[in-house]
Amino acid sequence: MPASPPSGSPAPLSLSQIETRFRNRIWRGDALGASDDPVISSGFQGLDKELPGGGWPTRNLTELLLPTEGLGEIRLLSYALEEITRSERNILLIAPPYIPYMHAWEHLGIDGRHIVMVRACKPAERLWTLEQGIRSAAFGTIIGWLPEASQQATRKLQILSRTAASLVFLFRPARARFEPSAAPLRILLSPVRGHSHTLSLYLLKRRGAPFVLPIRIPLPQAAVFSRSAELKSPPIHSYC
């Protein structure tokens, strides 16, 4: 015998009612995604405006695709890293391609005492270290260089990152833009011809409407470079 429908069956909800009821769980595809995860400002207004939540997202994986080192990738992150070390939290660097030059990092305001570096050559070791770093409560930022990472690996890292209150950045080569990845934010970095201290960022993937145009951001310390460029006679640092 078919059960009679309950007498007080709820009337179907209108779209606006649904939206108000599940406000935090629905985003419209055309709006910039917002999230409850705390963010750390990138320090660049133009970039913050386009990032969901208005800054680098914590609890999420952020993939930075880099054609080659030396474009200003650390200067791009420097404001956030400065913020992290100022609140006495540590930065974990996993398998950086070169040795970080602490004097330069200090000039960017990053406290070098809070930097921990891990050398790991094998991809499996790098992944393991990343996982351990994300799991540990010790780090405010985890930056890993992962030339090769499968989609499963990024998904695992993203799921882990959901539980950690830290920024997780993955530096990957530019060719990885054609590989699928579970990171909710993917940014391709590229230099701007003729402007050495400008970086153009392509938001390949973000929560919310896609953003096609590159964002140009002026890197910090450009003034330092131009000032030193004016120097004609070499300043001599010596203890003679």
Added chain:
Amino acid sequence: MLWIALYFPALSLDWIERRFPEALIPAIGVTVRKGNQICIQQANKPAQARGVMAGQPLASALAVFPDLVIMEQDPREEGKALQQAVYAALRFTPNIAVQNNGLIAEVSGSLKLFGSLKKLCQSLNRVVTAQGLQLSAGIAPTATAAWLLARSAQQGTVINGKGEEFRILLDALPVGLLESAQPHLEVIRGIGCKTLADLRRLPRSGVARRFGPDLPVELDRAYGDSPDPQKWFEAPEDFQQKIKMMGLIENAELLLVPAQRMVEQMCGWLALRHAAVSAFSFVLHHEYSLRQPHKFTSVNIRLSEQSSDPAHLMLLLREHLERTKIVAPVCELELTADEIAAGADGNLELFPTVQSGTTSLNRFIEKLSSRLGPEAITGLKVISDHRPEYSQRLELSGTGGLNCFSKREANSQIIPPESPRPAWLMKIPLELKVQRGRPVYESPLKLLAGPERIEAGWWDEVAVARDYFIAENNQGQLLWIYREHNPVEKDKGNKGGNWYLQGLFG
């Protein structure tokens, strides 16, 4: 007062079974001598499946299943197994009284720390079961009642007699559970007493006269009508446990289960002393043989920060064991707490603080260095030197460089912020090719700024004199390159030395 009693009905079997790797447990029968006959006292599941039963004479058991492994009951080994269970349980409360084939733990002080009675009881059961013992548990406001309930419970179950309920539960228990009733069981049954309630209904003076004064006293203690003092377990001053293995083990994986048990025991012992371990050693004893000279392999583990967390210690031990080569079959394991420090067990912090951050950093360092080696994880220390190669030092985590963040040195700022420095340094400066007078890296370089002269180090062996430039290549990389400056060469008409790439402006 609140008591949890754990009863190990199969202790005489369990201590044998747990020496085998789990997959290889044979059919075992434990024998006991009754008069001039040897009987099976307990048989494990594989033996029962073959038809061996408790109470069978040994001869008929062997007739049923000739391959039965026979062990004589060994009260000493049982006592050891019991003691190890007590060690493991010490993590939950310092007040534990050892019983015959069981233990009684007073837990009223531990309820808040472990959340609730239910959670506490579950974790206590889990930890003791992990020691390889089958158990049944009872909870009651008096020790004797908890013990009686535990013994009446089905194996693997808990009888909860919290509050006043325990009297009702006790009423229904059979008289046979009472210790002091054992010699008089026949008579008690003969007069129609089956349960404790029946016994309590009898006149007290008559019971005392007929069955001895102990019986009413035991009843009173169980029902909470008279005080019930317990003798607490006292742990020795140092921790050293050995576990014999029944088989010869050549696989490190199979050592992990007994190792886990020993670590749990150590952590219980540490909890009792409010201590934490800062160095411990795990020794694999090999079977003695003339052909192989190795008597034992020792795995020594030193922690950067003392810990009493079994999960953390086990993780370290596991990583070390995986890197240890087992040269010969192992027959015995030994765990010793070498260095004990005062326990700095963290309070349950609401928010992560700098203190807990340091602790987790130390844990992280230990975890990593036990897998990747201690030199894999470093910090960087800034040194006041203009030469890039000497302006910083890698600090190994083990030297304590990472543990105590030193004061930020004021003179680390000797390089004025006006002079740009690259975020990345090459390990060794890379010599650049020169095409038509221009240095080349990927493409011919365009010099953007410079030169900046760095001339230092004449006081030690490696004096440098270099002119640094900032250069850019076609790919947009900003490079920090230098040319060796040699005044003598220059005078000879040679225009400067070789070009080197030293860093990248990341």
